[in-house]
Amino acid sequence: SQQGEEDPQALSIQEGENATMNCSYKTSINNLQWYRQNSGRGLVHLILIRSNEREKHSGRLRVTLDTSKKSSSLLITASRAADTASYFCATDPLGSARQLTFGSGTQLTVLP
Amino acid sequence: SQTIHQWPATLVQPVGSPLSLECTVEGTSNPNLYWYRQAAGRGLQLLFYSVGIGQISSEVPQNLSASRPQDRQFILSSKKLLLSDSGFYLCASDSGGGSSYNEQFFGPGTRLTVL
Numbered sequence: 001s002q003q004g005e006e007d008p009q010a011l012s013i014q015e016g017e018n019a020t021m022n023c024s025y026k027t028s029i030n031n032l033q034w035y036r037q038n039s040g041r042g043l044v045h046l047i048l049i050r051s052n053e054r055e056k057h058s059g060r061l062r063v064t065l066d067t068s069k070k071s072s073s074l075l076i077t078a079s080r081a082a083d084t085a086s087y088f089c090a091t092d093p094l095g096s097a098r099q100l101t102f103g104s105g106t107q108l109t110v111l112p
Numbered sequence: 113s114q115t116i117h118q119w120p121a122t123l124v125q126p127v128g129s130p131l132s133l134e135c136t137v138e139g140t141s142n143p144n145l146y147w148y149r150q151a152a153g154r155g156l157q158l159l160f161y162s163v164g165i166g167q168i169s170s171e172v173p174q175n176l177s178a179s180r181p182q183d184r185q186f187i188l189s190s191k192k193l194l195l196s197d198s199g200f201y202l203c204a205s206d207s208g209g210g211s212s213y214n215e216q217f218f219g220p221g222t223r224l225t226v227l
Contacts, residue, residue, distance in 0.1 A: 031214075033215055040200075040221070040223070041220060041221065042116070042118075042202055042204075042218035042219050042220045042221050043156075043202070043204075043216075043218040044218070045215040045216065045217070048215050088155060088156070090216075092214055099146075099158060099161060100158075100214065100216060101158075102148075102155045102156040103155050104154055104155040105153075105154070105155055107153075
């Protein structure tokens with residue numbers, strides 16, 4: 001079963017707006033990661049946040065983690081058409097022997 | 113960083129035919145290797161992972177098998193393909209036991225269509 005579930009499933013915004021995607025998970029984790037996938041391509045790692053961190057920034061990306069609510073959010077500020085892609089959260093559950101469990105993804109479309 | 117090579121990029125095979133997808137890794141030693149399958153518009157399903165040569169763990173019972181004949185080579189196989197084997201297959205690697213963080217690097221994927 002999927003550990004992480006993204007919300008919304010699809011999101012369409014105008015260029016320049018901010019995009020927020022959410023991820024919920026079920027069990028305790030070592031860390032949570034966000035990945036991006038362009039259509040028909042492999043996934044690219046964006047950012048990792050550890051279970052003892054609450055917020056992390058990387059360029060236009062901001063990730064938050066609330067372990068009490070078992071949820072995370074990914075914020076992309078000042079979106080660009082090139083940000084159009086699917087975004088997945090992946091959790092590293094405690095005791096998982098380093099395996100990641102991926103959510104079903106959010107399809108983000110940024111309109112020019 | 114690591115580079116993951118996968119081939120072929122696309123493959124169309126008849127039901128009942130064999131399958132061999134290959135994945136090789138550059139830029140790291142002793143990686144953990146993973147095979148995932150992705151249905152259209154869905155997330156990733158972990159099929160197999162390997163922590164070392166000849167060590168394969170299967171996550172789901174299925175018509176597929178995996179092998180790791182060399183440290184940086186991972187092969188996905190089937191003796192007889194089923195229609196349900198169609199999908200997008202992704203190979204991934206992380207840094208193995210030497211790293212505290214297990215971010216994964218992905219190959220470009222193979223689109224398999226079974227007719």
